[in-house]
Amino acid sequence: MLTDDSTASRYGPIFIGVVLNIALYGIMVTQTYLYFHVYKRDRTWMKLLVFLLFICDTVNCCFDVAFLYMPLINNFGDNDAISRASWGERASDAFIAALVQFFFAWRVKVLTSNIFTVCVICFCSFAQLCGGLGTSIAVVRVPEFVHFQKFQVIVIIWLAFSAVADTIITAALVWHLRKNKTGMALTDTVVNKIIRLTVQTGLITALCAIIDLILFLVFPTGLHLIFNLPLSKLYTNCLMSSLNSRAGWQYSESSQAMSQNVERSEPVRSVPRVRNVNMLKSDSRRQGPQEIYIDVESHEMVDVVDMKGSSFPGGDGYVPDQKVAPMTHSRASDSPPPHVV
Known part of the structure; x- marks a missing residue:
């Protein structure tokens, strides 16, 4: 029979993870609206990718809410329901991460034309997808939280390859952008903005996956779910942030300041010789x-x-x-x- 302490230690991290997931989903809704409103001339396959990610994020949110609602509300007082986990979150997390990583692999291919790096990224992404699906299957077969340590290997494959893929994507893009700086202040300012955005978005998902893995291996109480549940939203928000920030890349700080000065200035009829x-x-x-x-x-x-x-x-x-x-x-x-x- 489960004690109140074990229930609190298990569903406390789940509750925090679900709250973070819902908050990030709200940001994803805003990002998706801005994308379809501003970038109407993007390629059709890119629009379909964004729409598919939005649908997957919505389904993932439904899984997370059900993960918290079913045992605590519908099956209140049922110890067996409280002790069991759901499998849907893991499968959707891995699928969303794979879509985002494949997109960034395509971007690396377009920018660097380095087929070897692209193949390594795709391999790591496919491996983490298989690891996420394997984790879902393992949760179906062994749904009790206390037995999660029995399938550590498949979880390690899932989260480790996900972190490696994100790190390679970030390193490849940053290396290529720094290598192709022109030395002109106007273009280098734009390149520096892209580099900062790439580092921020790539390292966020990589660090979250690494922390999730460490907490899973060290603390068997389910503390890792704080980082595991919102992981998919971090991937989609990183992708949407990269897509929506393109409008600001064509303007540098100096050009913005110049345009502001021009707007504030009054028409001059006579100019000094x-x-x-x-x-x-x-x-x-x-x-x-x-x-x-x-x-x-x-x-x-x-x-x-x-x-x-x-x-x-x-x-x-x-x-x-x-x-x-x-x-x-x-x-x-x-x-x-x-x-x-």
């Missing part, structure tokens, strides 16, 4: 003090508004560039012209 000053000096072979001549060229910048409705490129009031201070000589007309420094 840009002057080009050439310093000249007289021939050093002649006696007497050296003389300096200044040649000033004037270039007038006319507002674009002034040029509308005029056949002449500069508008009605446009005056071609001309010498405003022509060069003169203080000596007699027979003096030789000065030479440019």
Whole structure:
């Protein structure tokens, strides 16, 4: 017969995991709406992938709520129901993780064209999918929480290969992006944003899978379910965050600041002249003090508004560039012209 302490120690982590799962599902709903509203020109298969992930996340939430509702509400007081686990969460978690990892494997293939790395990622993803399905089958055959340690191997395969796949994806994308920096501030700022997003999204799922595995091996009370239940939502939110952040990659911080300054500025009708000053000096072979001549060229910048409705490129009031201070000589007309420094 189960004691109150064992029930609390088991369903406490389950309750926390379900709450985190539902919260992340709400974020997933918002991310999905933004994706279909903003990226209407994406490829059809990509839209179908996002829609499929949304359906899988919804089904996963239903499994998690049923996992908590059935033993505590419908079968309240039934010790056998409280001591048994559900298999649906594991299968859906592994399937969602595989879809997301295959998508990132495709992205690695497009960016790096490294077939070996893509094959390794696909192998690890397929292995974790098999491990997740095997864990579900094991839970069906051995549903009691106290006997979960009997199938440690299949759980290790599931979570370890999932963490390895996420780590390889992150490392491959970061290495390729850092290798292809252009040295230009505008493009490098965008690349740095993509690198930070890749590291954040990839390491979140990898660390969560590793912590889940460690807690499963160390604490047989079910503490690992805090990280196991919301794991699928972390995968889908990481993917949707990567897709929805593409709109901000084309703008850097400097370009945004420049556009803000332009929006705040008022139209200017007259612009100060840009002057080009050439310093000249007289021939050093002649006696007497050296003389300096200044040649000033004037270039007038006319507002674009002034040029509308005029056949002449500069508008009605446009005056071609001309010498405003022509060069003169203080000596007699027979003096030789000065030479440019």
